[in-house]
Amino acid sequence: MVLRHLQPSSPWSGNGIMRLLNFSVGRVQTVQIGTEIVKTAHLKEPVEEPWVITENGAENDQRAVHPDKLYAFARSAYDYWGEYLGVDPEKWPDGFFGENLTLDDLDETAVRVGDVFTLGSEVKLVVSGARTPCVKLAWRLNQPRSFQKTFAQSRRTGVYLDVLTPGVVRPGDMLNRVSHDFEMPSVADVCDFIGGHSAPPLAPLLKLLDFEKLSPANRLLLGAKKEVAERALNAAENRWSGWRPFIISSIDEEAENIKSFTLKPEDGGALCQMRAGQHVNVRLTGEGGKKITRTWSLSSFGYEPDHYRITVLRQEGAGSRRLHNFNVGDVVELRAPSGAFTLDMGSFHPVVLIAAGIGVTPLMAMLDAHLQKKEPGYVRLIYGAKTPRDMAFRNVLEELKRKHPSFQATYAFSRAKEKGCLQGRVTPDLVKQSLGDLHVTLGGKRVDIPWFEADFYICGPDSFCADMKEALIQSGGNPSHIHTEEFAAPVTGETEIESANVLFRKSEKEAHWQASDNLSLLELAETVGVETASDCRAGVCLTCKVRVLAGETTADLGDGTALLCIGRPKTDALVVDA
Structure with a gap:
């Protein structure tokens, strides 16, 4: 040799x-x-x-x-x-x-x-x-x-x-x-x-x-x-800047305390194509005329959309509670879709979607987009919820399974038993056990591949995403193929003050912050007409980062800047460069 x-x-x-x-x-x-x-x-x-x-x-x-x-x-x-x-x-x-x-x-x-x-x-x-x-x-x-x-x-x-x-x-x-x-x-x-x-x-x-x-x-x-x-030739068309009014054209009950809202532009104009997995910033009018701004994922996908759909869990926050009281015909405002947690439509790898609770919403858009491909390959959804009553889109998913042989779904309930479903939380071991049939078609032949060759998209609350990603990597998963989005804001400091005067120096506008209103600095800025860049509104994208000129916030980054979207005043007087 x-x-x-x-x-x-x-x-x-x-x-x-x-x-x-x-x-x-x-x-x-x-x-x-x-x-x-x-x-x-x-x-x-x-x-x-x-x-x-x-x-x-x-x-x-x-x-x-x-x-x-x-x-x-x-x-x-x-x-x-x-x-x-x-x-x-x-x-x-x-x-x-x-x-x-x-x-x-x-x-x-x-x-x-x-x-x-x-x-x-x-x-x-x-x-x-x-x-x-x-x-x-x-x-x-x-x-x-x-x-x-x-x-x-x-x-x-x-x-x-x-x-x-x-x-x-x-x-x-x-x-x-x-x-x-x-x-x-x-x-x-x-x-x-x-x-x-x-x-x-x-x-x-x-x-x-x-x-x-x-x-x-x-x-x-x-x-x-x-x-x-x-x-991609048409994806950038019809984007808009700023806020645009949308009419709620339909409301669907998806599960207990979960509703889908179909939104059509009030002006009847064309919409830009979203990327599957993106979110929209939504602004609605709260009690007393106060503006409330929240970020919710789009839960459907279309190449030439005439509407967008968001799916929202009713929680203790003012945004979801208010939206759940809205009716067909009511108006909300939207910014154009944004966000980087998106399906790679050009990948040939099998797609594995892992959802916990309301984290299923962006994954539904990804599933929708994948199944609209001319030749959709292998895709599996592993979806955990507390009980069947808490699981959104169950009927839709069952219908998709009947229509698309390449799609399979595994359900897990942490607080209930159901025949044909798993009991317990979604764990890394459960994920790997569900992927025994992972494969691609190459040269007209089925080729079985190991679980770690899939593209993983993980979405859920709290530490679910980080823990799942870390466990999959420790088990041999490819970090380049594991994508996550968490439905939780980063931990911020607490404020002990009851009120504060906030000056937005660049806009030359002043506002009075009250602890009882629990507004973020971004929301406070919007109440007095201060327009400042923002995207995720969850402290992740850093778009709303500004310099703190005087005082302190609960979301200081340690370099003289702070995040408006999750920050509150920590001192009686605060000056920010916005």
């Missing part, structure tokens, strides 16, 4: 000629990654000649999951990743990154999908795409699972190749480019398209998807991005 057959020549100049150094194959075997037993052919080793490339790839090479025929990687990339990870690359034998063909050098920015190369005197190959790493690469390199994203976005991934003409190759054979389409995206571009969270440009994406020899793995990932890219 030859671990390193030849030494690399001088770095590749981008002229389309590279040199073959080694040839590796692997067989399917089982390995333990974390707590999971996984089948893989990633463990490849160099072999002695003859080096034969068949119509299906390297002779005697087996594939467990990835259907691509050949993978080429360069010694120069070994050096790059060795420096990045602080490892001597000489410790990695050829084939360590799972490649069949070890080249001396490779420039992913200069090689384009569709480029045709001859290798030696017999073989002809075509570039089919960029390497798409899975958890096995991170495991092989002894890196956390988040390294998958680092590698995918690096533009130093190597390339997948398809076989046009089979034959025998030898050490030192030159990989010589004979066909090059300058209009095709480069391999580095494909890395950007696959690894980026935003929608890729549509024209080059469609050109890739029209390419017959495109890597099946790349086709799966880029196909998921296509719908997002098409929709």
Whole structure:
């Protein structure tokens, strides 16, 4: 066995000629990654000649999951990743990154999908795409699972190749480019398209998807991005600034003390497309004409919406109590949807939604959006509530299960028993046990994957989200794939004063704060017409952070600033730069 057959020549100049150094194959075997037993052919080793490339790839090479025929990687990339990870690359034998063909050098920015190369005197190959790493690469390199994203976005991934003409190759054979389409995206571009969270440009994406020899793995990932890219052209249209009146067109009882409010614009104008999972700031008129502003998640999704829907649990606060007393025809005001807790519509991973209580609301919008995709893949909702009476959308969820075979739901009740449902709280162990059928479809075949390869979206009260995320990561979950939103404000200090005079210096307006009203400084500012930026109104996004010029608040950040949305005066006199 030859671990390193030849030494690399001088770095590749981008002229389309590279040199073959080694040839590796692997067989399917089982390995333990974390707590999971996984089948893989990633463990490849160099072999002695003859080096034969068949119509299906390297002779005697087996594939467990990835259907691509050949993978080429360069010694120069070994050096790059060795420096990045602080490892001597000489410790990695050829084939360590799972490649069949070890080249001396490779420039992913200069090689384009569709480029045709001859290798030696017999073989002809075509570039089919960029390497798409899975958890096995991170495991092989002894890196956390988040390294998958680092590698995918690096533009130093190597390339997948398809076989046009089979034959025998030898050490030192030159990989010589004979066909090059300058209009095709480069391999580095494909890395950007696959690894980026935003929608890729549509024209080059469609050109890739029209390419017959495109890597099946790349086709799966880029196909998921296509719908997002098409929709992104219209997503920014019809946004508005400031407050806009909306009429309550319908009210639905979803569960005990939970109502959905359908809101249509009073002016009859068009609405902007929300991102699934976003929220809206809602302003309503309270008793005595006082303005009350709250933030509630949108609980439905539409590509061309003519309404928005919020679903609200009646609680002790003035906002939810007031809204629950509203009737059809009443008017509230909304700002345009915002928020970063959103479904990645371009991901090919299975989707797992984990909800506790009223935390289900943004996840319903995500579920709605996912099932509206042209080819919705696997999605599971794991939903915990105190009792069946407290569970919103139960009938809707059951109907969705009947309509969509790719959707399944698991219910858990902490204070009740029901046949076919779990008893107890939603725990990390319950989540993992519910995901035994996790899979994707690749090249027309079902491929079972471990639970930690899913995209997780978690929403609920108090510490539920943080505890769930931490437990999943400790069990081997990929932090890059676990997204959370908590329905609870950060802990703030207490105020012992009964009243205070507050000066908003920039606006030159003054207001009198009363402890009995329990208004936040942001709400107090709005009562006297001070317009200041805000978004989450829960102390998370920091949009409402302002300088404190005199006095103290209960939400001081320790750097001379404070959050208006969750702060109250802590001194009798307060001056803020708003």
